[in-house]
Amino acid sequence: MPDFDMLVLGSGPGGQKAAIAAAKLGRRVAVVDRPDMLGGVSLHTGTIPSKTLREAVLYLTGLTQRDLYGQSYRLKEDITVADLTARTQHVVSRETDVIRSQLSRNHVALYSGTGRFVDEHTVALREAGGQERLLSAGHIVIATGTRPARPESVEFDGRTILDSDNVLTIERVPRSMVIVGAGVIGMEYACMFAALGSKVTVVERRAGMLDMCDVEVIESLKYHLRDLAVTFRFGESVAAVERHPRGTLTVLESGKKIPADAVMYSAGRQGLTDELALEKAGLAADARGRITVDEHYRTQVPHIYAVGDVIGFPALAATSMEQGRAAAYHACGEPVGRTHRLQPIGIYTIPEISFIGRTEDQLTEDRVPFEVGVARYRELARGQIIGDAHGMLKLLVSPEDRTLLGVHCFGSGATELIHIGQSVMGLGGTVDYLVDAVFNYPTLAESYKVAALDATNRLRQLDRIGD
């Protein structure tokens, strides 16, 4: 008889939901995580602190209020790191309590330490004091996540040369900053520091940024960031980062040198599998530390599952939670529906971006005809009230069956608003549903109706001429 029915390695979003799902089905469950890491990367260095920091930045800088109160409006003149981190610490501590309480009321045993495989049913737990104990389980879920990838050639000091973990513990807001990598992490932090008044330079190897998004949305984001004095160096790679007494110098392969108070690397992440002794369980990871799984999140050893960032794309808190639940249900023999193929993406730049379904470029490449309907926040009463004149919602509609093929939103509330589009698309609704629906007024949600009317006006023209 093993100690537990299910043992979960890692207490991030994937691990938590796997543990609670199995516990709800009456299984004996344990979770292992490092001391002070309950809640995972998501709670301590990823999603939650970065999104809280963003709220603190928006509130203290007054950035979103400037269209109403003037360009010099600020809630606080000299914003210190302490001003920013007070909010983050508060939220992280509250969330830690919530997670601890959820696990304990579901009778999930929580072990503090790191786990590594001894064999395919046994994990050795190394506690903070160095003692080891063995835990055995019928099923094991690996949810150990990732850490920032650090190029060996760069000497990170955690103060001036940073990764996205260290950026949360900097001593002062840098006057200038280089951000290496224009992925989601890089662009979210570029926006926050630019809003705080740092002079930001973004260096990205590829020709552009966030290429999964709508082109028009990215153009708008670039316009906003240039307005905040952000410089983009696309198609450029970093050759070296030098630390000098008076700051850092980032040397690009093209020969350019960029002086700055700080440099932050956000150039991808590495799966946390090197300390797991995977080979003892008959498993292996790829060069980026990722584990391969089947459609049920089973590894090649059928009673060992892997979920969350450690299995790679899409590597989001949102998807990790769903994978954890699905893996636990499968392990417990509980029926589990297929995760819907339609998944929203939310990017917390300033302004924020969110979308679901395909982009105009993807539809064109797939030779799928579409018509566009757009609503601009400046023409919505709610947009005027909140002072967001730049936001927009775009619907991509099939002229054949009038279903929605994609929804793209940029501006206040985008990551919330997108779920209206998700529901309509997921339930197979058409643009006509949005035309006929009554929305609360004045709201940003009304943008769906305005965009739907715009799309149907164009479709009508198509039909008229076609007839």
Ligand SMILES: Cc1cc2nc3c(=O)[nH]c(=O)nc-3n(C[C@H](O)[C@H](O)[C@H](O)COP(=O)(O)OP(=O)(O)OC[C@H]3O[C@@H](n4cnc5c(N)ncnc54)[C@H](O)[C@@H]3O)c2cc1C
């Ligand atoms: C800066 C940043 C911002 C982000 N923003 C968003 C966002 O806005 N929205 C979104 O959906 N996603 C966001 N993400 C991604 C999101 O944080 C991850 O997708 C999510 O945390 C992955 O969850 P996970 O379950 O894989 O575990 P993680 O959260 O990665 O946690 C893994 C846990 O496993 C533990 N662990 C590792 N090895 C061992 C071991 N040997 N033994 C025991 N425990 C171990 C670690 O200590 C850690 O606590 C962001 C990420 C970053 C870095």
Ligand SMILES: NC(=O)c1ccc[n+]([C@@H]2O[C@H](COP(=O)([O-])OP(=O)(O)OC[C@H]3O[C@@H](n4cnc5c(N)ncnc54)[C@H](O)[C@@H]3O)[C@@H](O)[C@H]2O)c1
């Ligand atoms: N809002 C959200 O949902 C959210 C927020 C943050 C992070 N995340 C997730 O976290 C994960 C990691 O994000 P990330 O931004 O670190 O990784 P990423 O892989 O998405 O982006 C890294 C970028 O760095 C560039 N790059 C790599 N090496 C470079 C070099 N030497 N010089 C210049 N550019 C270089 C790459 O071309 C790439 O564009 C992603 O899966 C992301 O989805 C999600």
